Amino acid sequence: MSFVGDPLALAAALRAGDRVALGRALTLIESTRADHRLAAEALLAACLPYSGRAKRIAITGTPGVGKSTFIDAFGMYLIREQGLRVAVLAIDPSSRLSRGSILGDKTRMAELSVNEMAFIRPSPAGESLGGVALRTRECLHVCEAAGFDIILVETVGVGQSEVAAQEMTDFFLLLLQPGAGDELQGIKRGIVELADGVAVNKADGDKANLAKQAAAAYSASIHLLQGREDNWSAKVQTCSALTGAGLPEIWSQVQRFAEQMEANGWWTKRRELQTAYWLDRLLREAVWQQFLSSPAMQEKATDIRQQVLSGQISVSEGVRLLTNS
Amino acid sequence: MSFVGDPLALAAALRAGDRVALGRALTLIESTRADHRLAAEALLAACLPYSGRAKRIAITGTPGVGKSTFIDAFGMYLIREQGLRVAVLAIDPSSRLSRGSILGDKTRMAELSVNEMAFIRPSPAGESLGGVALRTRECLHVCEAAGFDIILVETVGVGQSEVAAQEMTDFFLLLLQPGAGDELQGIKRGIVELADGVAVNKADGDKANLAKQAAAAYSASIHLLQGREDNWSAKVQTCSALTGAGLPEIWSQVQRFAEQMEANGWWTKRRELQTAYWLDRLLREAVWQQFLSSPAMQEKATDIRQQVLSGQISVSEGVRLLTNS
Numbered sequence: 074m075s076f077v078g079d080p081l082a083l084a085a086a087l088r089a090g091d092r093v094a095l096g097r098a099l100t101l102i103e104s105t106r107a108d109h110r111l112a113a114e115a116l117l118a119a120c121l122p123y124s125g126r127a128k129r130i131a132i133t134g135t136p137g138v139g140k141s142t143f144i145d146a147f148g149m150y151l152i153r154e155q156g157l158r159v160a161v162l163a164i165d166p167s168s169r170l171s172r173g174s175i176l177g178d179k180t181r182m183a184e185l186s187v188n189e190m191a192f193i194r195p196s197p198a199g200e201s202l203g204g205v206a207l208r209t210r211e212c213l214h215v216c217e218a219a220g221f222d223i224i225l226v227e228t229v230g231v232g233q234s235e236v237a238a239q240e241m242t243d244f245f246l247l248l249l250q251p252g253a254g255d256e257l258q259g260i261k262r263g264i265v266e267l268a269d270g271v272a273v274n275k276a277d278g279d280k281a282n283l284a285k286q287a288a289a290a291y292s293a294s295i296h297l298l299q300g301r302e303d304n305w306s307a308k309v310q311t312c313s314a315l316t317g318a319g320l321p322e323i324w325s326q327v328q329r330f331a332e333q334m335e336a337n338g339w340w341t342k343r344r345e346l347q348t349a350y351w352l353d354r355l356l357r358e359a360v361w362q363q364f365l366s367s368p369a370m371q372e373k374a375t376d377i378r379q380q381v382l383s384g385q386i387s388v389s390e391g392v393r394l395l396t397n398s
Numbered sequence: 399m400s401f402v403g404d405p406l407a408l409a410a411a412l413r414a415g416d417r418v419a420l421g422r423a424l425t426l427i428e429s430t431r432a433d434h435r436l437a438a439e440a441l442l443a444a445c446l447p448y449s450g451r452a453k454r455i456a457i458t459g460t461p462g463v464g465k466s467t468f469i470d471a472f473g474m475y476l477i478r479e480q481g482l483r484v485a486v487l488a489i490d491p492s493s494r495l496s497r498g499s500i501l502g503d504k505t506r507m508a509e510l511s512v513n514e515m516a517f518i519r520p521s522p523a524g525e526s527l528g529g530v531a532l533r534t535r536e537c538l539h540v541c542e543a544a545g546f547d548i549i550l551v552e553t554v555g556v557g558q559s560e561v562a563a564q565e566m567t568d569f570f571l572l573l574l575q576p577g578a579g580d581e582l583q584g585i586k587r588g589i590v591e592l593a594d595g596v597a598v599n600k601a602d603g604d605k606a607n608l609a610k611q612a613a614a615a616y617s618a619s620i621h622l623l624q625g626r627e628d629n630w631s632a633k634v635q636t637c638s639a640l641t642g643a644g645l646p647e648i649w650s651q652v653q654r655f656a657e658q659m660e661a662n663g664w665w666t667k668r669r670e671l672q673t674a675y676w677l678d679r680l681l682r683e684a685v686w687q688q689f690l691s692s693p694a695m696q697e698k699a700t701d702i703r704q705q706v707l708s709g710q711i712s713v714s715e716g717v718r719l720l721t722n723s
Contacts, residue, residue, distance in 0.1 A: 110714070110718075114712060114714055114715050114718070117712045117714065117715070118711065118712060118715065121710075121712060122709075124709075125709065207714070210713075211712065211713075214712075345707055348713065349703075349707060351713045352703065352706050352707075352713050352717070355714070355717045356716075356717050359717045359718075359720075359721045360685060360689045360721060361682055364685045381673060382670055382674060382677075384446055384447075384449075384450065385446075387439065387443060387536065388532065388536075388673065388676045388677050389435070389438070389442065389532070389536065390442070390443065391677055391681075392677070392680045392681050393439070393684075395684075396681070396685060396688055
């Protein structure tokens with residue numbers, strides 16, 4: 074990769090609006106090659122002073138809820154009606170196995186993918202969720218330096234990637250659909266608790282009434298989740314990615330949230346807590362990997378591990394023997 | 399503590415059936431004082447060769463399900479009808495704050511607490527769930543060395559302590575009650591997935607029919623959770639801690655489970671995987687604590703952390719600076 078040699082030039086180019094440079098920068102950030110890491114850090118360092126001004130919105134929902142169509146429609150609304158530039162990133166640790174499971178096919182977002190005010194980036198491949206998510210977070214900073222006003226972070230709605238998404242965004246939007254029957258449609262309770270807003274999609278045609286009923290029902294459950302530290306009360310709204318109905322109201326919620334959080338100090342505080350979270354999480358992982366690869370550890374690990382597993386020594390003793398180096 | 403000086407004598411005494419020695423041994427195991435740890439390890443080392451022969455059963459359920467009454471009745475059934483010695487341990491990381499929230503009051507288990515074939519130990523206090531749970535696991539080994547045939551590990555049914563309980567027991571029993579209305583009564587999906595058996599308690603009087611209906615309904619949901627690696631299919635049963643109905647059937651399930659797992663090799667395999675789990679988990683924590691307390695780290699940590707939190711440097715760079723010592 075020729076740009077590895079000059080990450081600062083790359084940063085300058087992407088800040089000037091060069092989309093090819095932006096794509097290359099994200100590829101560098103996502104690279105797992107050890108010799109790319111320092112260049113990636115330099116690139117990031119050059120971008121950091123220009124990041125932080127976008128609104129970061131996580132969007133999640135189970136497959137079938139119409140997430141791609143929603144992002145396409147919501148993104149186009151933000152571009153056309155609000156004059157904003159929109160970047161779409163994804164966290165999907167499974168994409169390594171099932172390539173293209175999310176965002177792999179840009180035609181999923183037919184309008185957004187060909188609009189020059191938008192930028193869509195598929196999920197990076199990676200070893201672990203922590204690693205993938207960290208890269209997504211760094212890509213987010215780079216997109217902000219490239220001048221995007223809105224960063225949409227998409228997740229698949231079925232696992233731990235939602236926590237990661239919530240830990241890098243300002244507003245967490247949960248998408249549901251009408252008539253799926255059971256309470257909150259198999260969305261894990263923990264994920265519902267992350268929501269700053271809920272939207273029942275597909276509120277169009279003969280499903281419009283069903284969507285309203287569903288919204289009312291969900292509203293009652295969501296109500297239980299109030300009493301947040303930041304004093305925000307998540308609302309359940311309806312929308313249609315097909316007709317565009319409800320999209321302005323969702324954007325209004327995001328804006329109202331931003332105003333309220335900026336006023337009470339939680340906008341900044343949430344971002345600081347997020348940075349602290351990533352520092353702690355990634356530092357723990359790095360320390361652990363460093364420990365595992367130390368020669369002293371590798372020499373005795375197999376032996377002590379075997380003694381613990383066979384019941385000759387206790388876990389406590391094994392831990393002490395392995396850490397008293 | 400006078401026994402700290404002679405953990406081997408303590409181990410000999412508890413193996414000979416001295417209940418006072420057993421109590422002291424568990425106190426030593428639970429001690430967080432650094433100068434007690436080596437003595438605790440020696441005690442554990444003396445117990446390990448005599449542990450492993452008991453059946454370990456986790457029992458969980460939300461407050462109100464009648465857990466204490468169930469354990470009292472089930473424990474007495476095992477003692478009276480099966481001639482087994484029963485120890486009851488608990489994992490409740492909240493007990494440090496709300497002392498006595500679980501098992502603090504031995505009168506909760508009126509019969510068991512005064513029976514000489516039984517031994518009840520309240521939850522240890524502790525800094526972290528991992529720490530508390532590790533101690534509970536070590537207490538389990540000591541109780542086995544003291545000759546108990548059955549170890550019941552009680553948890554409160556609302557959080558991470560269930561995973562810890564499942565990681566130290568052979569059979570995970572989930573208690574439910576009839577007529578609580580909503581699907582699986584707010585038990586987190588992840589906890590249901592841990593269950594090797596489910597029992598709908600309070601199947602007595604005018605609730606008997608309700609309990610049967612509930613069991614049938616739950617059975618349908620549980621059915622979805624099949625296809626386990628060990629080929630076990632969890633059953634939903636009904637029982638009454640009040641009348642004793644269903645208790646023999648629950649015990650039969652545990653025995654059938656044990657026979658099947660012993661036959662297909664999973665009894666031993668599950669225990670080995672559990673030991674590996676605790677070794678990994680506790681080793682990670684120890685390595686992290688060691689890292690945090692290193693002088694090099696303490697010297698630069700505050701400064702680098704501040705640079706990361708203020709956005710001067712990226713998380714990646716912060717991690718590298720802190721781990722390149």
